[in-house]
Amino acid sequence: MKTLGIGMVGARYGARMHLANYARMSRDLVAIRGICSRTKESGKALAREARIPFVTEDYDSLLARDDIDVVDICVPPALHHEFAIRAADAGKHIIMEKPLTGYFGMPGDPEPIGSRVPRVRMRQGARQNAEAVREAVRRNRVRFCYAENWIYAPPIEKMRRLIAASKGSILELRAEENHSGSNSVFSRDWKSTGGGALLRMGVHSVGACLHLKEWEGQSRLGKGIRPVSVLADTADLIHSPASERARKAGANQWISANPVDVENWANVVISFEDGARGNIIVSDVGLGGLNTRVTAFMTDGVIKANMTSNDAIETYAPDGSTFSSEYFTEKLETKAGWNRPSCDEDWFRGFAREIEDFVGAIREGREPRSGVDLAVDCVNVIYAAYESAETGRRVMVDS
Ligand SMILES: NC(=O)c1ccc[n+]([C@@H]2O[C@H](COP(=O)([O-])OP(=O)(O)OC[C@H]3O[C@@H](n4cnc5c(N)ncnc54)[C@H](OP(=O)(O)O)[C@@H]3O)[C@@H](O)[C@H]2O)c1
Numbered sequence: 001m002k003t004l005g006i007g008m009v010g011a012r013y014g015a016r017m018h019l020a021n022y023a024r025m026s027r028d029l030v031a032i033r034g035i036c037s038r039t040k041e042s043g044k045a046l047a048r049e050a051r052i053p054f055v056t057e058d059y060d061s062l063l064a065r066d067d068i069d070v071v072d073i074c075v076p077p078a079l080h081h082e083f084a085i086r087a088a089d090a091g092k093h094i095i096m097e098k099p100l101t102g103y104f105g106m107p108g109d110p111e112p113i114g115s116r117v118p119r120v121r122m123r124q125g126a127r128q129n130a131e132a133v134r135e136a137v138r139r140n141r142v143r144f145c146y147a148e149n150w151i152y153a154p155p156i157e158k159m160r161r162l163i164a165a166s167k168g169s170i171l172e173l174r175a176e177e178n179h180s181g182s183n184s185v186f187s188r189d190w191k192s193t194g195g196g197a198l199l200r201m202g203v204h205s206v207g208a209c210l211h212l213k214e215w216e217g218q219s220r221l222g223k224g225i226r227p228v229s230v231l232a233d234t235a236d237l238i239h240s241p242a243s244e245r246a247r248k249a250g251a252n253q254w255i256s257a258n259p260v261d262v263e264n265w266a267n268v269v270i271s272f273e274d275g276a277r278g279n280i281i282v283s284d285v286g287l288g289g290l291n292t293r294v295t296a297f298m299t300d301g302v303i304k305a306n307m308t309s310n311d312a313i314e315t316y317a318p319d320g321s322t323f324s325s326e327y328f329t330e331k332l333e334t335k336a337g338w339n340r341p342s343c344d345e346d347w348f349r350g351f352a353r354e355i356e357d358f359v360g361a362i363r364e365g366r367e368p369r370s371g372v373d374l375a376v377d378c379v380n381v382i383y384a385a386y387e388s389a390e391t392g393r394r395v396m397v398d399s
Contacts, residue, residue: 001363004030007068007092009059009083011037011046013183014074014097018147019050021346021355030359036062038075059083063090070095070362076186077194078104081129084144088136093143093362099203100146100375101129102194103383114190114261119390123383126194130379134372145358145368146375148207150292152350152357155305156208159296160215168300170216173278175205175294178286179331181257181264188260196262198234199382202282206378208294209270209278211370217274227278227377229271231394232385234263237285254333257284268385271394289332292349307349309340 006022008015015035022030034054037043043055056062062071063086071087072095073080081101087094103113103122110116137144150156163170182200186192193200210227217225237243238257246252257264264285270278292307308329317323320336328341346352354370361368380397388395 003028004359004363005033005067005069006030007062007065007071008032008035008046008052008074009062009071010074011035011042012074015046015072017346017351018072018074018095018355019046021351023050024352025356025359029363033067034062034065059086063087063092069093073097076184076192077102077199078192081133084133085136088133088140088142088144091140091142093145094137095145095147095358096375097147098207098378099194099199099382100133100379102126102199102379103129104194105191112190112261114196119383119387123387126379126383130376134376137372143362143368144372144375145361146370146372147354147358148204148211148370148374148378149350149354150204150208150294150307151211151370152353153305153307153348154350154353155307155348156212156294156350157353159294159303159305160212162301162303163212163216163296163298164219166298166300168298169220169274169276170212170296170298171276172297173209173212173276173294174297175208175278176281177201177205177290177292178281178283179290180255180287180333181284183256188258188262190261193262195382195386196234196259196266197264197282197284198266198268198385201284202266202268202280203378203382204292205280205282205294206268206270206278206381207370207374209280210377210381211374212294212296213272213276213278214374225276226273227270227381227397228273229394229396230268230381230385230388231271232266232268232388234266234386234389236263237265237283254287255285259284263389266385266389268381270381287333289328290330308342311340312343313341315339315341
């Protein structure tokens with residue numbers, strides 16, 4: 001089988017993360033043949049580091065190359081669906097960062113759209129974008145690999161095996177993620193990201209819950225257990241009177257998120273067709289480094305998966321500079337005091353196994369574990385949650 005040629009799209013955090021995990025694989029399996037970014041400088045800088053031979057700012061010229069079989073899309077979410085459809089139409093397989101898509105505004109929308117466009121209309125637009133990608137992928141018979149790293153994280157893989165070993169049912173999945181806010185300037189505006197903490201981060205928690213119930217159903221009943229409805233609340237805690245009171249008192253120095261028209265906190269309850277619940281809490285106001293956890297409350301046991309801070313290694317230093325530039329974990333404010341650095345963040349958070357599965361799936365002509373259906377379902381559940389949070393009512397996912 002020939003070496004798979006990859007074209008990277010985007011040259012910053014997301015692209016670097018993927019490149020680090022291609023680099024773990026054999027060069028006979030996969031080769032990075034080109035990179036496309038908005039500005040030539042940033043593509044060139046990453047190409048130099050990662051030894052990528054072709055650099056462009058023109059996406060079409062990346063798509064036109066015969067030595068590129070797959071495009072790996074790591075650009076801001078507002079470009080995702082259009083870039084995916086163009087790739088599929090050019091006959092390229094696709095690896096796509098989360099979220100698949102969302103609603104980013106239409107001509108004539110009042111601005112800022114996150115404060116002024118009704119969620120019911122946004123939901124319709126996001127669903128159309130998502131379906132258009134699925135349709136293009138099917139029409140062109142290309143593979144679509146949805147980069148939901150959580151479902152490849154070793155703690156979640158172990159959770160799947162433990163669930164399989166029992167005869168019990170999952171009654172509740174509790175999934176959470178928090179940190180002190182995204183570094184990307186795009187994350188501040190709905191028109192660039194398609195939502196706030198719930199879409200940007202909560203998409204992982206939603207993806208994990210949908211995947212685990214789908215998989216439980218497939219293994220026990222021969223068909224997935226579908227999400228039926230959602231009930232949600234969202235908030236901007238950063239601009240709350242509580243935050244303001246702390247600021248006036250000279251406190252509140254650490255949270256870096258500064259949203260314009262997006263939520264930075266969300267709680268979503270998903271009802272599944274077998275009566276189980278998924279309970280998701282995400283927030284941009286969680287100090288202490290990245291926290292990502294999923295707990296399965298089963299009829300016959302409890303399984304807790306922790307993909308970030310755990311006690312495989314613990315450090316103490318009175319001075320935050322003691323361990324110098326050695327990496328601890330994403331978004332940790334200080335290395336002073338007691339800490340729990342990640343021994344291998346890419347492995348623990350699933351990035352290594354995710355890229356391995358995608359390369360294998362495309363080479364072997366099989367579906368990846370995380371494909372287009374999960375990507376579309378996540379968009380549908382999250383936008384139903386946005387509608388629920390606005391109306392205060394439970395919303396049916398397929399309505
Ligand atoms: N799974 C995870 O945990 C995780 C973590 C972080 C990010 N992500 C995802 O990764 C993706 C990228 O995030 P990021 O943080 O890397 O974003 P970012 O810092 O905003 O970088 C976006 C990249 O896209 C490039 N770009 C923008 N417009 C383009 C265009 N028209 N044509 C070609 N390239 C273009 C930019 O080029 P320039 O450099 O020239 O501006 C930049 O390199 C997002 O979908 C995000 O959700 C996932």
